[in-house]
Amino acid sequence: MTSNESRGATTRLVLLIAALSACVSAPERPRAQAAAATPQKPQPTTNSWPIRQVANPPQPYQNVDQTEAPPPALVSVIRNLGQSFRGKVGIAVRRVGADWTVAWNGNALFPQQSVSKLWVSMTFLDAVDRGKLRLTDTTTITRNDLTLFHQPSAALVARDGGWTTSYSDLMRRAMTQSDNTCNDALLRAAGGPDAVRGFLARRMIKDIRFGPGERLLQSATAGLDWRQDYALGRNFYAARAKLPMSVRVKALDNYLANPPDGAAPSSIVAALAKLKQGDMLSPASTRLLLNVMSEAKTGPQRVKGGVPAGWHYLHKTGTGQDLPPRSTGYNDVGIMTAPDGTSYAVAVMIGSTTVPIPERWALMQAVAKAVAANHETR
Numbered sequence: 001m002t003s004n005e006s007r008g009a010t011t012r013l014v015l016l017i018a019a020l021s022a023c024v025s026a027p028e029r030p031r032a033q034a035a036a037a038t039p040q041k042p043q044p045t046t047n048s049w050p051i052r053q054v055a056n057p058p059q060p061y062q063n064v065d066q067t068e069a070p071p072p073a074l075v076s077v078i079r080n081l082g083q084s085f086r087g088k089v090g091i092a093v094r095r096v097g098a099d100w101t102v103a104w105n106g107n108a109l110f111p112q113q114s115v116s117k118l119w120v121s122m123t124f125l126d127a128v129d130r131g132k133l134r135l136t137d138t139t140t141i142t143r144n145d146l147t148l149f150h151q152p153s154a155a156l157v158a159r160d161g162g163w164t165t166s167y168s169d170l171m172r173r174a175m176t177q178s179d180n181t182c183n184d185a186l187l188r189a190a191g192g193p194d195a196v197r198g199f200l201a202r203r204m205i206k207d208i209r210f211g212p213g214e215r216l217l218q219s220a221t222a223g224l225d226w227r228q229d230y231a232l233g234r235n236f237y238a239a240r241a242k243l244p245m246s247v248r249v250k251a252l253d254n255y256l257a258n259p260p261d262g263a264a265p266s267s268i269v270a271a272l273a274k275l276k277q278g279d280m281l282s283p284a285s286t287r288l289l290l291n292v293m294s295e296a297k298t299g300p301q302r303v304k305g306g307v308p309a310g311w312h313y314l315h316k317t318g319t320g321q322d323l324p325p326r327s328t329g330y331n332d333v334g335i336m337t338a339p340d341g342t343s344y345a346v347a348v349m350i351g352s353t354t355v356p357i358p359e360r361w362a363l364m365q366a367v368a369k370a371v372a373a374n375h376e377t378r
Contacts, residue, residue, distance in 0.1 A: 070100040074374040078102050078367070085363050087353025092265035093371055096273045096335070096343040101266050109207065109262030110349035113318030113329035114178045114298075116261050119210060121171050121292070122275070123199040124190040125285040133189060135168040141185055146231035147214045151181040154231075175316060176295045180214045187213060203280055205271045211261035221321055223251035252323050256352055265347040268333050272345035276335055290314055293334065302332035303346055306365025308372045310339045318349075325354040332364055336371055344371050 070093075078091050082104030090105040127133040141163045146154050153173060156163040167189055174183035190196070196210040211217040219226040222240045230236035240248070274280050281289065299317035307313040313336050320329025330350040337343045348364045 068099045070095070070102045071374040071376060074102050074370055077370040077374070078104050081363060081366055081370070085350075085353075086355050086359075088351040089353070089363065090265040090347070090349040090351070091367055092269045092345075092347045093367070094266075094269035094273050094345045096276045096345060101269060103266045106266035107207065107264050108351075109209070109259060109264055110331070110351045111256065111259040111318075111320055111329040112208075112261045112263045112349075113320045113331060114180075114183075115263070115268070115316055115318035115331050115333055115349075116210060117174050117178065117183045118293075118316045118333070119196050119200060119208065120183055120187050120190065121175055121289060122280055123196045124167065124171060124186050125281050125289060126199050127190055127195075129282040129285055133167065135171075136166055137189075138164055138166050139170070139185060139189065140164040141181060143232070144228060145181060145185060146228075147180040147184050148218055148231055148236045149180055149214070150177075151179050152177055153179050153181045157181075172292055172295075175289075175292045176297050178298050178317065184214055200271075203271070203274065205267060205274075207264035207267040208271065209260060209262050211259075217261060218321065221251060221255045223247040248323055252321070252326070252328065256328060263349075265333075265349050268347040268349075269345035272333065272335055272347075273343075276343050276345065290335075299332050301361045302364045303334060303336075303348060303368045304332075305361060306368030307336060308369070311372060312337045313368070326352055327354070327357075327360075328352050330360055336368060338372070338375050342375065344375075346371060 074093065078093065082089055082091055088105070088108075088110075090103070090108055090110045092101055092103040092106045094101040124133065128135060141153060141157055142161075143157060146157060153163065167186060170182040170186045173179040174186055187193070187196070193210050193212055200208055200210070215226045215231075219230065219236075222236075223243050224230070224236075224239055227239075230239060271280065275286065275289070278286050280286065293314035293316060294312070296315055296317070299315065302317060303315060304313050313334055315332055315334025318329055318331035318333075320327070322328070328351065330353070331348065333345075333347040333349075335343050335345055346367060348367050350360055350363075353360065
């Protein structure tokens with residue numbers, strides 16, 4: 001893309017966001033029901049890596065049940081946002097309790113990165129609901145349990161040579177701080193990746209894969225075979241930097257083409273809607289998880305940055321590896337709730353892009369503003 005084209009695309013996105021901001025206080029009333037989208041063939045749900053990639057062209061929206069239709073203006077805005085963004089992006093919005101989903105690239109598989117921590121917490125809480133585990137149970141984290149990238153708990157392990165805490169604390173740190181070591185410890189307690197896949201299958205959630213865990217996933221994405229000493233200091237970064245660029249590019253390309261942690265935005269919002277409605281966990285576990293998600297410290301300028309005053313947003317973010325000029329797996333998924341109590345499940349997933357972070361924020365915030373601007377009370 002030329003520099004003039006780049007500036008033009010950015011200008012169009014800024015103008016679109018400005019228009020959305022102006023219309024938040026005066027939502028458009030529903031018009032005639034939009035035409036139904038062409039049904040799409042379901043994608044394979046296997047969690048193996050690699051598998052054959054399945055082509056999936058963008059869809060403006062998918063109306064799940066023709067008894068209800070999304071606001072036509074919201075359909076148009078989501079389509080325009082998806083078309084104008086410079087990179088591969090998936091967007092989905094589902095009104096909780098309704099039968100419609102507005103989506104762009106909604107059925108394509110995007111790398112989740114730390115969004116997958118949401119499914120780990122659900123699987124753990126499901127085990128609690130079934131009496132297999134207790135929130136008050138404790139475990140000790142040692143140096144052999146450390147992972148890589150963001151893990152604030154590593155400082156606690158280093159200070160005392162080991163760190164003992166409750167599973168409840170591990171879940172809260174994994175969800176609010178996106179601590180990779182805490183998440184992996186919670187995953188082990190819940191039964192590992194197969195337990196997560198089994199939980200999603202029992203809840204009839206399709207097109208959400210779960211990968212092999214942080215260490216194996218991130219090392220393979222970088223072109224490395226995992227070694228535990230990579231968890232210490234800057235060892236992982238040093239090993240990655242020594243790789244030939246061709247190796248790193250190939251590894252990242254392979255990951256993006258067929259992410260083992262890939263998920264469809266439309267499937268994510270369906271799962272979030274089921275969570276909000278109490279169809280994923282017990283009432284007590286549902287309240288606990290939603291409360292924890294509301295305390296998230298990550299991504300304040302992503303979708304949350306566009307949520308209007310009076311609305312509430314609880315969420316989980318995800319951020320993948322960079323290989324300049326590319327950034328990957330830049331995500332935010334959550335539940336927006338209007339002052340009247342109506343909720344919308346939202347997912348914005350940027351699979352790969354070269355645009356700067358503020359432009360990614362602008363896209364995500366524009367989705368939140370579009371949801372609020374087109375909110376219709378019943």
